[in-house]
Amino acid sequence: MTYAVEIRDLTYTYPDGTAALAGVDLRVGEGTTFGLLGANGAGKSTLLLHLNGLLNANGAVAIFGEKITRGNVREIRRRLGLVFQDPDDMLFMPRLEDDVAFGPRNLGLAEGEVSERVKEALAAVGLSGQERRSPHHMSLGERRRASLAAALALRPDILVLDEPTANLDGRGRRELAAVLAALGGTQVIASHDLGFVEKLCSEVAVLAAGRVVASGPAEQILADEPLLREHGLV
Amino acid sequence: MRHEFLDKHSERAGPLHRLDARAKTVAVALILLGLNVLRMPPAWLGAAAAGLLLAAVIASRLPLGYVFRRAAVVLPFAVIIGAFLPFTTEGRAVWYPAAFGYGALVTAEGLRLYATVISKAYLSLAYVILLLATTPFRALLRSLAWFRVPAFFLSLLSFTYRYIFVLVDEIERLQRAWTARYFGRRRAAQFRALGPAVGALFVRSYERAERVWAAMLSRGYDPNAV
Incomplete structure (x- = not known):
């Protein structure tokens, strides 16, 4: 069986010698909503940067059974949509529509197809009709959904989100959860927001000090309070 | 969050605002060329450029202070860069300052050239500010793409x-955090803290740039395609 994401013994050391990942093993089945739990500094973001080859995994990561190489990295980046924690890292155009179109234009699609994808992505995150607004005039909740649309415009097969609820208020969090639940498909959500993960994810892994210390069905892991406490999640 | 930092007022409805961005770009480019191509433009040309600028600002109903105070940021640079001109230009000597046994000759022509350089710099920037204040930035970019x-x-x-907005926000955050903790201390101590604050801003911008670049690559950006 091929997994959407398969990681075997992934290690990563920062240039300054800090070990960020110390042998991570992880499998995400197709169609699964997967929660990657970990306290601040556990290595979540570093792990996510390996999933689309932004950091070199030296063959330790396979996406849909394909190891990431120089030759397929662009195709893998199209198939795996990465949503960064800070929307300001993804939104830099004067207008929302241009930000969402950035990915499709990089694919070299015709303008007709590009605007169709922009429309589709904005509708999926509930921002239809906002094409001409400037992203830096939007609220954080809107910007986070806008950055999600920017990733969706590539029509990825896997959606990967880094701390999607960071700094969101109650409404922003609720709206984002509704959008993600409606999207379905394979999703990897890195977070330490237990309520959010519980609402959306069927499977969960706990990352601590660069290792996966537990993984399994969400209800089982999330009920294990001593485990969560030990790794700084409650 | 602050908006319209550079092209503030550009969404108003003045006569210059309605003009095509391409026409305005060409007009300003020609004026800048005309102002700066001559080493010593005749005084009437400078006066005409200043008059035209004033008329345009008033007709566009832009706050006078907005254009003319903003353009003043160029003055320290022009004043410092041109500071040697009065001494190095040949002409009629008007002043001979001397100190510690050394002297230098200041000429009337040099002083005129110095004043001209400063006014050229000031007027040029004021025209660019006028362009930015009457043209939304994205319209300006589109017109540049057209050219x-x-x-x-x-x-x-x-x-x-x-x-620049994200950066200004970060500066404001640093500034707030700084004022919140530095009360009642002397100015010298505050300036000592400025170094680390600027350093922090630099590191933050650098890390931001790395993350933006990673986000661009994630969405299929091909650095070799340009």
Whole structure:
């Protein structure tokens, strides 16, 4: 069986010698909503940067059974949509529509197809009709959904989100959860927001000090309070 | 969050606002060329340029202070860079300052050239501010694209425009955190803290740039395609 994401013994050391990942093993089945739990500094973001080859995994990561190489990295980046924690890292155009179109234009699609994808992505995150607004005039909740649309415009097969609820208020969090639940498909959500993960994810892994210390069905892991406490999640 | 930092007032409805951005770009480019191509433009040309600028600002109902105070940021640079001109230009000597046994000759022609350089710099920037204040930034970018300015420069401008807001926000956050903790201390002590604050800003901008670049690559950006 091929997994959407398969990681075997992934290690990563920062240039300054800090070990960020110390042998991570992880499998995400197709169609699964997967929660990657970990306290601040556990290595979540570093792990996510390996999933689309932004950091070199030296063959330790396979996406849909394909190891990431120089030759397929662009195709893998199209198939795996990465949503960064800070929307300001993804939104830099004067207008929302241009930000969402950035990915499709990089694919070299015709303008007709590009605007169709922009429309589709904005509708999926509930921002239809906002094409001409400037992203830096939007609220954080809107910007986070806008950055999600920017990733969706590539029509990825896997959606990967880094701390999607960071700094969101109650409404922003609720709206984002509704959008993600409606999207379905394979999703990897890195977070330490237990309520959010519980609402959306069927499977969960706990990352601590660069290792996966537990993984399994969400209800089982999330009920294990001593485990969560030990790794700084409650 | 602050908005319209560079092209504030550009969404108003003055006569210059309604003009096509391409026409305005060409007009300003010609005026800048005309102002700066001559080493010593005749005084009437300078007066005409200043008069035209004033008329345009008033007709566009822009706050006078907005254009003319903003253009003043160029003055320290022009004043310092041109500071040697009064001494190095040949002409009729008007003053001979001397100190510690050394002297230098100041000429009337040199002083005139110095004043001309400063006014040229000031007027040029004021015209650019007028253009920015009557043209939304994205319209300006579109017009530059129409004139076949390479896409690389346009994305550079677009990034600068976008991230200047993020940077200003970061500066404001640092400033607030700083004022919150530095009360009642002397000025000298405050200036000592400025170094680390600027350093922090630099590191934050650098890390931001790395993350933006990673986010661009994630969405299929091909650095070799440009």
